[in-house]
Amino acid sequence: MQRRRAIQWFIAMFLVFAIPAGIAATTMDRFELHLLMHPFHSAGWDSFFRWGTHLADGLVPTAVALLLLLYKDLRSFLMLGLAAGLSAIVTQLLKRGPFADEDRPFMFRESLGDLHWVLELDLHHHNSFPSGHATTAVSMCLALTILIGRPTWGAMLACLAVVLAYSRVYLSQHFTADIIAGGAIGLVVTLGVYHLLYKSRFSEKPWLDRRLWRVQNQ
Template sequence: MPFLYIWGLYTLALGVLVLRTEKLELHRAMHPVSSPFLDRSMALFTHLADGLVPTAVALMMLLIRDLRSFLMIGLSCGGSAIIVQVLKRSFSHDRPSMYRAELGDMHWVSGIDLHHHLSFPSGHATAAFSMCLALAVLSRRRAWGYALGSLAAILAYTRVYLSQHFTEDILVGAAIGTVTALVVYQWLYRSAFSERSFLDRRLFT
């Protein structure tokens, strides 16, 4: 599946960086360039991984496709979101804004409401990867798999660019979103349950 190639490369690259580089040093290094245009673009683009977007996409699938499509997106995003919230409260890591003095004169995007706590893992990165993988499954086209994998990677990176998360946060969030979506895929498309005829029923015709 092309999406998994993108995720694998993303995980390998970020994993090496996280293991070999001190957290604050890596956060500074993840901001090689900045500009007013990039600031505005990242601040706008990151909202595609807000919780409301996956919800809207899932409901759209219910309207224009079938119950299976709705469940693929809804369970992938909803299930991964629950896992993330449990982990956030278990680890309770601080966000980059709490290390502003240590990060020095690094570029900070103005006009952003910076959060301070519950950094690990990133909910936005999780939502981006679970939603995009679910959509890749539904599209069944290799080109869309590559495109959606790239979109998920960019959406996750916006969280680091905006200093809402550290690199390790988006790395683990991406893994949670991807693995959860894969589990849902196996259940809805490969298990005995997947043969239930009502899953392919269109509720609105």
């Protein structure tokens, strides 16, 4: 029950931000929306988002998954590992397949006028849609919510996922639609992995609850 409530809190908090942003992304000019999504900027915020965005790099969930493999059961490792890995694969297939021609904000800098650019950053040019960082942020934070199983953590981790996703817009590495799509992929894939590992017949496999050291000593 606690785990289900935690998931519900995560989804609710995520949708509080995602629904208005999604509506805006489908009804507004993307350049106008991108400018609207930059109501503030400073050297402090530049540094905060420039470094904070790395929490949604693929290396972070990989490192956390390996720690789970060493210190928790295999179910926990697979929950985070499969959620982050499968959602990343879906995003990359879309990014480099049907949406390969979607360019990033820097390619439209003339249309964006006096937008503040974080020039210390390596600004990418292509493969904008969907956002891989947003996918990772949502999949990792939702997987951690499932593992922790506390509603308060669900709400806090959802807010963290939103901040990490927004960092990609603040840094002008993505448009708003990119992070909405990436976040949706992370959400759907992670919920699918959750069903597989906690709700399906497969979830009844006894080896899922074994720890790595027990496997090694058999």
